[in-house]
Amino acid sequence: MYHEIDRNIYYDIGVSKQYFEQQIKYLLRMKFRIMPLCEALELIKEGKGLSNRIAVLSFDDGYRGVYEVALPIMKKYDVKGTVYISFGLVENKIPNWATAIAYVMTKLRLPTEIDTPQGTFRVNSDYERQRVTQIMINSIPRMKQDELSELVRALFDHIHDDLHRLYEETMLTPDQIKEFVEEGFEIGGHGYYHLGLPYLDDNDLAQEIELSKNFVNKYNRNCTMNTFAYPFGLYDTRVINEVKHRGFSAAVTMKTYLNKISRMNYFELGRFPPYRFFIPHLSTFKYQVIVG
Structure with a gap:
């Protein structure tokens, strides 16, 4: 596997x-x-x-x-x-949910406050960055598709990046x-x-x-x-x-x-x-x- x-x-x-x-x-x-x-x-x-x-x-x-x-x-x-x-x-053209979440978290400048549909997270250190990332990833299986889409969109708003660009970087295309x-x-x-x-x-x-x-x-x-x-x-x-x-x-x-x-x-x-x-x-x- x-x-x-x-x-x-x-x-x-x-x-x-x-x-x-x-x-x-x-x-x-x-x-x-x-x-x-x-x-x-x-x-x-x-x-x-x-x-x-x-x-x-x-x-x-x-x-x-x-x-x-x-x-x-x-x-x-x-x-x-x-x-x-x-x-x-x-x-x-949506990357894997965990990839999208972790990507945003690696790009955040600290300290920062993240507003998400699941609540607000205050991230002051790399340790807290890792902890919040894991909390979000662990929550993925219990979420519906619309909830995940809303979460990912909210996260990408924080870094002003393009979700589809990350898909092209990390995932297979239909032709592949x-x-x-x-x-x-x-x-x-x-x-x-x-x-x-x-x-x-x-x-x-x-x-x-x-x-x-x-x-x-x-x-x-x-x-x-x-x-x-x-x-x-x-x-x-x-x-x-x-x-x-x-x-x-x-x-x-x-x-x-x-x-x-x-x-x-x-x-x-x-x-x-x-x-x-x-x-x-x-x-x-x-x-x-x-x-x-």
Whole structure:
């Protein structure tokens, strides 16, 4: 489970280019077949992947470094992956919510007072900057799309910057997404506006999943099966049922465990982050692959 590769997205530094390539080389040395999740599931469904080690590299949110850095490396080794996109953000040229919030917070001159729909924050030091940033980011999953849009607009008013410019700097464009499809990648659903699905009412949840599926149908032409990634890794039985009802074949979580073919739960598939214990070293990656 990757997000950004080799670029700063303001609230986090992406996995380095060198480390990402090391991971691919290690998986290939270990005789893993690396492919999009939809292709892996098709093989398993047909009973053709039962004797193989299969690895899926998935990229959440659609950050620019996945195109600029990860794609050339994966083309070099002739491997494909799955990119999970929130298409409402793409259509409206809105960067990832956390990226937008953290970007503004890094640009603020201190001391300052920030007026937001959630209240007024007084920020006097770098420590308070980090604390307020984390408070805002932690609140994202419980907010609706209109609330998030209002918050981000209010923040950008403080620094007189352009939200769409940040989108162009940090996120994939529609043409780049199409290029991933042409290269054989899977484009998966990640909600429409990247919202905390368990916090939505039934109507908003249905719309968020249905619109996501409509765009997956438009872009994902490399597989008969379509997959979904729960935004923020948040889901419950109601969310699972809606994802199934809207026609997705499987969904990935942020739970860290290996998926055994013999007892695979298609709507609660586990994924590992690129490293363990916050240590970006190949040894922690190998530990997850070997031990699980």
